Amino acid sequence: QVQLVESGGGLVQAGGSLRLSCAASGRTFSSYAMGWFRQAPGKEREFVAAISWSGGSTYYADSVKGRFTISRDNAKNTVYLQMNSLKPEDTAVYYCAADPLDPGYRGYEYDYWGQGTQVTVSS
Numbered sequence: 043q044v045q046l047v048e049s050g051g052g053l054v055q056a057g058g059s060l061r062l063s064c065a066a067s068g069r070t071f072s073s074y075a076m077g078w079f080r081q082a083p084g085k086e087r088e089f090v091a092a093i094s095w096s097g098g099s100t101y102y103a104d105s106v107k108g109r110f111t112i113s114r115d116n117a118k119n120t121v122y123l124q125m126n127s128l129k130p131e132d133t134a135v136y137y138c139a140a141d142p143l144d145p146g147y148r149g150y151e152y153d154y155w156g157q158g159t160q161v162t163v164s165s
Contacts, residue, residue, distance in 0.1 A: 044068040044140045044154040051136060051159030054128055058163070062123040064138030064156055072116040075145040077152060078123045080134035080161075090136070091123060092145035101145055106132075128163045135160050 050062040064076070077092035091112040092101045100112050109128075114121040121138055136159050139152035146152065 044071060044074060046138050046140060046154055046156035048136065048138050048156045048159040051161045053162045053164065056128060056130055056163055056165050058128050059124070059126045060128065060161060062125065062136055062138075062159060062161070064121045064123075066119045066121070066140065068119075071119040071140075074140040074142055074154075076112075076114060076121040077139045077141060077145060078112060078121075078136060079139060079149060080132075080136045081158075082131075082134040085134075087137070087149055089147045089149075092141070092147070093121065094145055099145065101147070125161070128161075130163045130165045133161060133163050 045067040046064055048064050075094050078090040079087050080090050081087040089103050093112045093114055097114050109126050111124040138156045140154040141152045
């Protein structure tokens with residue numbers, strides 16, 4: 043069982059930065075691949091980024107590549123999403139999720155989800 047709690051969301055101007063954190067409970071955090079997804083109002087949830095259990099492999103949606111960086115600290119049971127050069131279209135609720143297998147791009151591959159944190163980017 044893994045419980046996930048996101049933090050770090052907020053309101054930022056276009057071009058600004060935010061760092062999201064996802065704190066996990068449970069002794070098996072380091073065995074899970076982790077992902078970030080987002081859902082904007084009226085839109086479907088979409089993949090943002092994922093990281094392997096070791097942190098050695100990372101994956102990004104084309105829309106955020108070069109602007110967002112996913113990382114993890116297994117000693118702190120935490121995964122991060124550094125978001126730079128934010129755009130209004132990045133506005134969404136951001137969710138972290140845990141995948142017991144390799145990092146996936148699809149939500150159904152993830153077993154555990156956090157409650158989400160709102161990110162709003164003003165123009």
